[in-house]
Amino acid sequence: MAELKLDSPLQYLKGVGPQKAAAFEKAGLSTVQDLLFYLPRAYLDRTSVTPIRDVKVDQSATIVGQVKAHGMLHGKRRRYEVILQDDTGAIPLLWFQGLRFWERLFKKGMWFAATGTVSYFQGYQMVHPDLERLGDEGDQMIHAGRIIPVYPQTAELIKAGLSSKTIRRLTTFVLENLKDRIEDPLPVSEAERFALPDRHKAICKIHYPDDRAQVEACRRRMAFDELLELQYLVLRSRQEKTAARKGHSYAAPGERLRVFKERLAFELTSGQKKVVKEIFADLQSEHPMSRLLQGDVGCGKTVVAIIAALYVAENNLQTAFMAPTEILAEQHYRNWREPLQALGVNSALLTASTGKAEKETVAAACARGEVDILFGTHALIYDYVSFSRLGLVIIDEQHRFGVKQRGKLYKKGETPDLLVMTATPIPRTLALTLYGDLNISSIDTMPPGRKPIRTVWRYYSVRQRVYQFVRDDIGRGGQAYIIYPLIEKSDRVELENVEDAFADLSANEFAGLRVGMVHGRIKAKERDDVLARFRDRQLDILMATTVVEVGIDNPNATVMVIEHAERFGLAQLHQLRGRIGRGTRKATMVALAHPPISDIARRRLDYLVQATDGFKVAEADLELRGPGEIFGVRQSGVPEMRATRLSADADLLEGARSLVERLITDTKSLDSEYGRLYTYLQSLTAERMLAPFGG
Numbered sequence: 210m211a212e213l214k215l216d217s218p219l220q221y222l223k224g225v226g227p228q229k230a231a232a233f234e235k236a237g238l239s240t241v242q243d244l245l246f247y248l249p250r251a252y253l254d255r256t257s258v259t260p261i262r263d264v265k266v267d268q269s270a271t272i273v274g275q276v277k278a279h280g281m282l283h284g285k286r287r288r289y290e291v292i293l294q295d296d297t298g299a300i301p302l303l304w305f306q307g308l309r310f311w312e313r314l315f316k317k318g319m320w321f322a323a324t325g326t327v328s329y330f331q332g333y334q335m336v337h338p339d340l341e342r343l344g345d346e347g348d349q350m351i352h353a354g355r356i357i358p359v360y361p362q363t364a365e366l367i368k369a370g371l372s373s374k375t376i377r378r379l380t381t382f383v384l385e386n387l388k389d390r391i392e393d394p395l396p397v398s399e400a401e402r403f404a405l406p407d408r409h410k411a412i413c414k415i416h417y418p419d420d421r422a423q424v425e426a427c428r429r430r431m432a433f434d435e436l437l438e439l440q441y442l443v444l445r446s447r448q449e450k451t452a453a454r455k456g457h458s459y460a461a462p463g464e465r466l467r468v469f470k471e472r473l474a475f476e477l478t479s480g481q482k483k484v485v486k487e488i489f490a491d492l493q494s495e496h497p498m499s500r501l502l503q504g505d506v507g508c509g510k511t512v513v514a515i516i517a518a519l520y521v522a523e524n525n526l527q528t529a530f531m532a533p534t535e536i537l538a539e540q541h542y543r544n545w546r547e548p549l550q551a552l553g554v555n556s557a558l559l560t561a562s563t564g565k566a567e568k569e570t571v572a573a574a575c576a577r578g579e580v581d582i583l584f585g586t587h588a589l590i591y592d593y594v595s596f597s598r599l600g601l602v603i604i605d606e607q608h609r610f611g612v613k614q615r616g617k618l619y620k621k622g623e624t625p626d627l628l629v630m631t632a633t634p635i636p637r638t639l640a641l642t643l644y645g646d647l648n649i650s651s652i653d654t655m656p657p658g659r660k661p662i663r664t665v666w667r668y669y670s671v672r673q674r675v676y677q678f679v680r681d682d683i684g685r686g687g688q689a690y691i692i693y694p695l696i697e698k699s700d701r702v703e704l705e706n707v708e709d710a711f712a713d714l715s716a717n718e719f720a721g722l723r724v725g726m727v728h729g730r731i732k733a734k735e736r737d738d739v740l741a742r743f744r745d746r747q748l749d750i751l752m753a754t755t756v757v758e759v760g761i762d763n764p765n766a767t768v769m770v771i772e773h774a775e776r777f778g779l780a781q782l783h784q785l786r787g788r789i790g791r792g793t794r795k796a797t798m799v800a801l802a803h804p805p806i807s808d809i810a811r812r813r814l815d816y817l818v819q820a821t822d823g824f825k826v827a828e829a830d831l832e833l834r835g836p837g838e839i840f841g842v843r844q845s846g847v848p849e850m851r852a853t854r855l856s857a858d859a860d861l862l863e864g865a866r867s868l869v870e871r872l873i874t875d876t877k878s879l880d881s882e883y884g885r886l887y888t889y890l891q892s893l894t895a896e897r898m899l900a901p902f903g904g
Contacts, residue, residue, distance in 0.1 A: 215242040215389045222379055232369035241383055245391070245412050247376070248431065248851050249358030252424060253322050253341060262297035264327045269808045271324040272300065272335075273343065279315040281308065291315055293323060300327075303336045305805070326808040336805030341373055356424075358416050380416050394889035395434075396882040403864060405430040429861060431852035436865035439850070441890040444869050455497045455624040457600055462489065463523045465552045466516065472548065473512070480654035481509050487650050488517050488628065492601075498626035501640075504652030505823030506632050506787025507659065513652070514603050515545050517628060522554045522581040526600025529618055530584045533606045535560045535733055536740065536756065541605075542584040544762075549582065559585035559594065562733035568593070590617040598622075604629045632787070633780050633827060653824075661821050662790040666774060666800035666814040675799050676718045679768055683722060683749045687767035687794065691752045692785055694773045696728045705772045705803075711752045719750060728754040758784050764792030774800030775810040779830040782817050809833060832856040 211217075218240060220230035230239075238244055259270040274293035282288050289311040291302040302323055304311050325338030341359050360376045393408035400407065406414070406426055415427035470477070477485070484502060491498035504510050518528040532538040542558040549556050557571045557580045568588075574580050578597030583589065599622030619627065629647070640649055667675065679689045691714075695706035707728055715724040725739040725748040743751045744763050751757070751766075758781065766789045774782065782800065790796030800814055816829050855862065872879065872887045879887055 212388050213241065213383065213386045215240065215245075215387070215391065217241045219244060219379075222382065224375070224379070229369045229371055232365045232371055235365045236363050241387065242391075244376075244380060244383060245416070246851075247360060248415060248428075250361045251324070251339075251359040252356050252418070252421075253359060254356040254421075256421075258322070260297040261293070261295050261300050264300065264333060266327055266329045266333070267811075269324065269326050271322055273320070273322045274299070276315055276317055276319045276321065278317070281312065293321060301332070301334045302338055303334055303805070305337070326806075326811070328805070337807070343374070356418050356420070384413055384416065392889075394886045395437075396886060398882075399864075399868060400430075403429070403433065403861065405433055408434070428852050428854075429858070432850075432854070432858050433861045433865060435850050435853050436858070436862055437869065438890065438893055440862075440865045440869040441873075442894050444866070444873055445894075448873060450499055451496060453497055453624055454495055455626070457524070457526055457598070458495075459489075459493045459520070459524050462520060465523055465554070466519055469516070469519055469548065469552060472551075475656065477512070478509060478652070478654040478656060480504070480652040481513050484513050484650040484652055485516055487648070488513070489520065491648070492517070492520060492626055497624045498601075498628065499647050500628050501635075501647040501649045502628060502630045502652070503635055503649065504632065505655065506784060507791055508652040508655055510630050510632065510652060511541065511544075511605075514605070514628060514630060515549075518582045518601060518603065519549070519552070519554060521601045521626075524600065526598050527575070527578065527580065527596050528582045528601040528603060529589055529596065529599060529621065530582060530603045531589050531605065531618055532584070532586060534756065535562055535586055536736065536761065537605065538584050538586050539733075539737065540762065545582075554581045555579060556582040556584060559583060559588045560733070561586065561588050563588070590621075594621070596621050599625050601626045601628065606631060606633075632784060633823070635827060660790060660793070660795055662786055663795065663797045664786065664800070664818050664821070665797070666802055666818055669772070669801045669803045672801060673718070675770055675801065676714075678797075678799070679750070679770065680719070680722070682768045682797070686765075688743065688746065688748070688763065688765050689750045689768035689770065690757065690766060690785075690788060691750060691770045692757070692772065693752070693754055694776050696730055696754055704776070707752050707754055710772070714752070722749040723747065724750045724752060726752045727756060729756050755781065755785065757788055761788055762791060763788070765794075766791070767794050767796045769796075769798045771798070771800045773803050774814060775802040775806045779813045779817060779826055779833060782813070783823060783826045786817075828856075 211221075218230070219225050219233050219238060220227060222241075225233070233239065233244075236247075238247055253271065253273075257271050258273050261272050261274060264270045264272065272293065272295065274295040277292045277294045277299060279289070279291040282290050286305055287308060289304045289308045291311070292299050293302055294300075302325075320343040322341040322343055323335060323338040324341075325335040327333055327335060358373075358377060358380070360373045362373060366372075366376075391409040391412050395405075395408065404426070405411070408430065411427040411430035414423050415431060418424045418427065488498070488500060488502075491500055502510055502513065514530070518530065521528050530538075530541065532541060538560055539558060542556060546556050557574065559568065559571050563571070571580065571583070572593050572595070575583050576595045576597060583594075583596075588594070602619050602622070602625050604618070604627075619625065635649075679691075683689060691710070693707040693710060694704050697706050697708045707726060711724065711726040715722075725743055727736050727739050731739075739748070739751070740761065742748045743766075746765055755777075769785065769789045771777065771782065771785060777785070786798045789798060800817060802810070802814060806814075813830075813833060816826070816833075820826050820829065853861075869890075872883065872890070876887065
């Protein structure tokens, strides 16, 4: 091919071609520069490999060996077994899923590195380990002591033949033949302050480091670059919002608000009162509100949002209240319609399931200004929905919406105030990173009378005892949720599903009890009927998927059983747990795990048992999973953080934030080095829309 440069298309690298290039494209890689920024997820070297004879139960290990035998085993559960052997011994590797794939992959004599948690069942074994095929060359590299990178894999990459070994060959070729030097816009003094290598060296050595210490130094340099870009986006967004003026104003809170608070069946907690004051101050400001309201499951965020919407209605403005699911939007509308109507405040509901005639009626009334609060799902963003005088946008569980959805709703008004809510508390480091342009309110007190939820995790082999526990609790007047990962049986994964379980358990273990089922494919009317019957205590057990994760409120539910708990994230498990214990009775959550259980899944479940504070759960989940998976970074318009580890990079975050503040505050007095960095950040972010909230 022609001279190799950073913008050279990957398709023309030797051994790539159109098919592999298409797979790279799906993974977000189209140029040589993209490939160099595709960072290794792990490394293999002689120091990280454990001889097979030295492996220990319940400890993670990387082993390197040769395939001595392989084949399908039949029994209660079919499984594929591979015997991997090194100079010190042999160990079986087992897979219970994707059996046909493994059948085609292995041949006797092949070399592999396998990483996983060692378990014991009639001998040591590894279940569902991560694999890296080595071949003779790779094996020699490891045993020669060289550190080799292991790259993230997607189904498309694997299918196209782009294994970690193939990507390694391509990165090696690029680094040996690249004519361009990677530009480094960071002033030397800033790099020296944090002991960071220059950018070109960091990129080269993060792929092929000389030692483990160099890996960390290069990672920190890449992390600093990611944080710089992100902080520039966040702080520029804050700067723009500070300069904006809204075209509406607010009088002092009036009679309707006073009456509404008096009629509540409970008194607001100190945390709720504090947040209401913060929101009212924002609404009365000449600048549009941009506030994130966070709080643990069940802390009472919704009533605060309704109070804000009522204040908006008092000032002859409208509120759009967008929820992530029809169930939650309908519940908000049903719970608050009558109390609001009694005060002369009109509300309406709009979801995808709303009938065509009613959609037209609601949309027309909203456009005329006759609807004060419009509850709904993403249906609110459709073009046929307009507002006469939109004053406030409320977005519930905001990380579940994409940038365009949030932005389209926000633009239906002229600089409306914005309140976004999340029941996934955000650690301080992440809040500074992603939401530095938002003011953050936290409700840190729970309603009185709430008791801690007892949480345990067990292997699925004891499920009969768990089912008896459910029956006993129902006998004492409680109700139970049983949660499943799938709606129906899948050919791709062997997981419990709600439809088969409902047919089996309602006829056997739970015969004589009143059992209902909901999932995402059940029609809205039928689903609402089942939920209403459960709420009204006409059902004893509700079997469901995670469709009940947010917002379903039944104070009498005292037990939750999660099937395949090892497949759920920590924050999601905590959210599900929040569906029980909403009354005054003691509640219990049982997380049932199905082997194989990875080391990280075991850590998640252990932490779930120990922690009930949502803020601590969020910190742990951030460390275990990373910000992208928890808070929707990949759909929020912000750069993906591949190298950043917020739990370890607090100093880099503070440094990046401080540097960007200097750049955007003293723009006219920057010297040439800092001016170059400012220009670089401007051009890098010119096409990017931040809006993690739609502002």
